[in-house]
């Protein structure tokens with residue numbers, strides 16, 4: 001790739017060929033171990049203004065926000081964090097309608113609402129039991 005060369009990538013959602021930033025292509029190629037051509041298509045898909053690309057970008061933002069929540073809540077437990085991140089991804093992609101995870105006295109329910117926002121409900125149950 002020369003400095004002045006205009007790089008084109010194809011949006012995987014709408015098939016439109018778009019000029020993409022060289023630096024972004026190089027960065028994507030490096031970060032995701034892609035060929036230059038694959039990286040150009042990746043950047044074109046990420047930055048395209050078609051409805052599907054925009055919906056995908058919104059979905060990605062929601063996933064990142066939910067992921068940040070999970071990292072905060074389960075920062076001391078990498079195993080739990082992995083399971084919760086999988087649950088969040090699975091419901092956000094509608095593989096499951098709802099996933100609930102019980103952890104100690106907490107019950108976490110993961111699903112999506114009517115606007116396709118990722119929803120996490122946390123229920124804390126403290127039951128006192130005495131046996132004599």
Ligand SMILES: [Zn+2]
Nearest residue numbers: 011014048050
């Ligand atoms: Zn597109």
